[in-house]
Amino acid sequence: MVNSAGHALFASLTSVVLKNFIYWHIKHSRKLYWYSHKCLCYKESIMVATRYPPPWFSVAPMMDCTDNHYRTLARLISKHAWLYTEMIAAETIVFQKGDLDRFLAFGPEQHPIVLQIGGNDLDNLAKATQLANPYGYDEINFNCGCPSPRVAGKGCFGARLMLDPKFVAEAMSVIAANTNVPVSVKCRIGVDNRDSYNELCDFIYKVSSQSPTKHFIIHSRKALLNGISPKENRSIPPLKYEYYYALVRDFPHLRFTINGGINTIAEVNAAQTEGAYGVMVGRAAYSNSWNLLGHVDSAIYGAPPSGITRRQVLEKYQVYGDSVLGIYGPKPHIREVIKPVFGLFYSQPGFGLWKRKADAAFQYCKTIKSFFEETLVAFPDSVLDSPIVEAPQGFPDVFANSKSLLPPSYIVREEELLYAFREEGQSEYSH
Template identity: 40%
Template sequence: MSDKIVEKQVNEPIWRSARLSVAPMMDWTDRHCRYLHRLLSRETLLYTEMVTAPALVRGGALHLLTFNPEEHPLALQLGGSDPVELAEAARLGAEAGYDEINLNCGCPSDRVQSGAFGAVLMQTPELVADCVAAMREAVDVEVTVKCRIGVDEQDPEKVLPDFLEKIRAAGCNRVTIHARKAWLQGLSPKENRDIPPLDYDLVHRMKAAFADMHVSINGGIATLDEARSHLERGLDGVMIGRAAYHQPADILCAADLQIYGGGQVSDPAEAVRRMLPYIEAQLAGGAKLNQITRHMLGLFAGKPGARQWRRTLSEGACRSGAGPELVEQALAEVTRQAAA
């Protein structure tokens, strides 16, 4: 691969955006969720749910690539293990307008194991390198990898450096490392998010060993203060998952100011008001209100009126004919309790 391509990717503005990102999360980070998150932070890098390469290439499920232009900067995460198929899926993603194509090497679910991708790919770094090389050949946007520190009985101290060396040689300049092992045998996907111990120091050592790579850390990080601590210690980026979903305002409202050094703290109530035209347009296109508002339930977590906000949306959004006025009603109650 040419030095020109590598240099172009190293200088992409998306490297700056990747100082903070919201993790790809199945059934959570859909386009409605991402639209809300973008209203809270203009800078944070957002990721799609994982989309499998076979679904795009063999299944023709191109609707999975739909997004709103306001979601940029935005990355598409792909699942797969066939270099040719991943290259074609990456091409489709790049043509759809994504800023980055990410390869999932970290998901431990039974479904991805049966498809020989996700975390199981930690066992075949040569194949991952072939996938990265094929994807990079197919697209001009950056190709990145999200991985674990190892799986099952692997020794992360040996496995992870070898994995990073191989994907770097294939042209991957940016990696996000979930700082836990994945146990493919014996733990459920949910248990794999909590039970294997975190090894943040290992990720920091990998940054020191691969200084030319952009290294982000993921796993168990729940506050902006924790994110800033990792950045101050020398990492290039921090990816936050469940905390960004369940308490989006806590993570994203101050992100532009605290992580990127610009902008201002956003207001979740104002974000709700800005969601109203979006909700109206989506409902006119056939969406159901609860498909959108389920991502908004945690907006006021820990604030006055949060319980009533959740109750109003949870109970009312599923009803026939429910529309933006329900969200306005819920917001009015939050505003009233905040002023009390």
């Protein structure tokens, strides 16, 4: 008979052997798993990279903002910024498949463009991806960051999905299996009291190790799902850029884009100087589009200044606007098409008068051309005909300071290795 000491020694040796076996199996089977995906993803990445510059700068997906109208105007200002759609629910795509142009169509000039979808049903995510493929998006992004109660409520999706990384990995695998373009995840740094750096790393580790996801867009605030508004969720939770830069440090094989609280080109450049792969800007790119997007091509991508003026942009936008007015019956209304134009004149002389003229013109103008003829007289020629000036300064030291706050390096815990081993084994047997 084996005595108790023998039992203890046997258990200890078994534990060591098991750990080593798990580590070896994960390391080598994952190599095979990633090799099969790497060939496809590499071809896709090369295909996109040769067509367009990298996503060093992108405009965040924003509900009721980054629609076709805004993206058309944005592309007239910047040729290189990556544009995102509004989040479109997978169910919307599936159940509106007879009217898909209304939700998915875009002009060819909008490339490079990313479709962001949301959802919590794998079948619908697969179908939605398949239905979106003919439109030719350059990437598909999965929303794991929206804190809106309509989206992130119990049983829904958005930021709440960060609490279920297993499902997110499955969703990303399903999306990737149904498209031939790269896929990415947009998420927060945490949700409610699940906001430690290790918990964020666990989410990144599980999703990236169990799906083809290699690119994460990180909104550097956590989401509060306690009933505060989406607007409050963009200001009340504190920014923690140190979490973003710690991810860059701890997952060097992945790509991370930083998002949240970045408002100027100087801050974009500062974030990249500190090691950010890409920078995503939201509200500032919408409300102050001329002063922000106007500098992207030259300051971020090194292109020569375009010399374009607001008047030239509006002349081209007018042609687009008049071509889409009423294309879906009463929609879009002239007010919807003009909405993005406000960002061209942020804080400019004549802006207040122009808004008053616009409010009146909405009542009787039937075309974008007549609207501009009625309202643009509010601006002096110096505003309409001056090219973009030097980029305004920001607060570039904010990211340098974050480097002194980095949390300790992430170490994959034993339970995470077991999780990856178990999921990998299930995946192998399911095939």
